[in-house]
Amino acid sequence: MYKISVAICTYNRERYLPQLFESIRKQTIPREYFELILINNNSPGNTKELFENFIAANPDIRSTYADEFNQGLSFARNTAISKATYPLITFLDDDAFISENYLEEVIRAFETHPDMHALGGKIRLHYESIVPSWENKYLNSLLGYFNKGDNSFWFTSRDYPRGSNMAFKTDVFKKIGGFDTNLGRIGKKMTGGEEKELFNRIYASKLNVFYSPDAIVYHCVPVERTTSSFIRKQAIGTGMSERQRTLSQGIISYGKRLVIEAFKWGASFILWGYYLLSFHPAKGTMILAFRWWVSLGLIGKKI
Missing domain, CATH: 3.90.550.10 (Spore Coat Polysaccharide Biosynthesis Protein SpsA; Chain A)
Incomplete structure (x- = not known):
């Protein structure tokens, strides 16, 4: 054993x-x-x-x-x-x-x-x-x-x-x-x-x-x-970490990550619409907020 x-x-x-x-x-x-x-x-x-x-x-x-x-x-x-x-x-x-x-x-x-x-x-x-x-x-x-x-x-x-x-x-x-x-x-x-x-x-x-x-x-x-303040801090930290990780692999890797982020924005808007129509606006709103905060970290926004 x-x-x-x-x-x-x-x-x-x-x-x-x-x-x-x-x-x-x-x-x-x-x-x-x-x-x-x-x-x-x-x-x-x-x-x-x-x-x-x-x-x-x-x-x-x-x-x-x-x-x-x-x-x-x-x-x-x-x-x-x-x-x-x-x-x-x-x-x-x-x-x-x-x-x-x-x-x-x-x-x-x-x-x-x-x-x-x-x-x-x-x-x-x-x-x-x-x-x-x-x-x-x-x-x-x-x-x-x-x-x-x-x-x-x-x-x-x-x-x-x-x-x-x-x-x-x-x-x-x-x-x-x-x-x-x-x-x-x-x-x-x-x-x-x-x-x-x-x-x-x-x-x-x-x-x-x-x-x-x-x-x-x-x-x-x-x-x-x-809380929203904690999620914001965590999301920006996630974006910053992805920025650092991909840039360490080269600018091409970072560029690919930005493309992925764009696709995630599309999915986020779809989910926002779904939760809005399902009468759960808080769920959809937080998905968009999270995506925004991650993107800020990804482009170099500091916490």
Whole structure:
């Protein structure tokens, strides 16, 4: 049976860590088959104390704590990779929690498919309060939602797992390198793109990526994350990240991304009209607003 390193890279999320720790405590596999790695990326609160208290109450869980003083999620993830001692590694968001059989399902998938190098699964939303009026299946990914159905399959280069629910054979990073530290979230800065860039390298190296619907993560959605101001900041950050990622590949790649953005504008207007006629104007209006904000980031608008 494979053993797996469970990596938590955290910045200022003390309110969510106890819930995540509890879901790890309840895992169905024996504790000798996983280790817990927490990378503290300059959190101002009591992150270390929370982790130490959890380990003191669960001394049979092998654990590693480390500080990463270079601000940025990619830096923290790369540090976690360097600390991992098991052949598999999964990255858990610090504002999420996992199903009780999550680690069991991840390990089972890797054992069932020995030619698999990376894995992703469902990410469901856990609302802390009311569901926003603009919520719809086309924008749920803003809140972390990811669901490709109930059947397993092999990913193609057109899609990839999302960061809240992704696992790898640890030696993959020896072959392709770690996360690009020029991309990804930095503190409160809502940039990203590092996961897409990483999986592009995985696909370029002809490595196999699998979708396992039974490996489920729950992403927490506080009310402040559903506000227009938060979505604006996140959308502009998405556009900025795409600008940086594509420009790093050359002006032609950036130009292609602008063409794709134009097509997305067309689809957005179609959806706006659909929701308007369906008497759900808030849903359509947010789709257009999101597209506008992404476009601003894509052409170089700063947050």
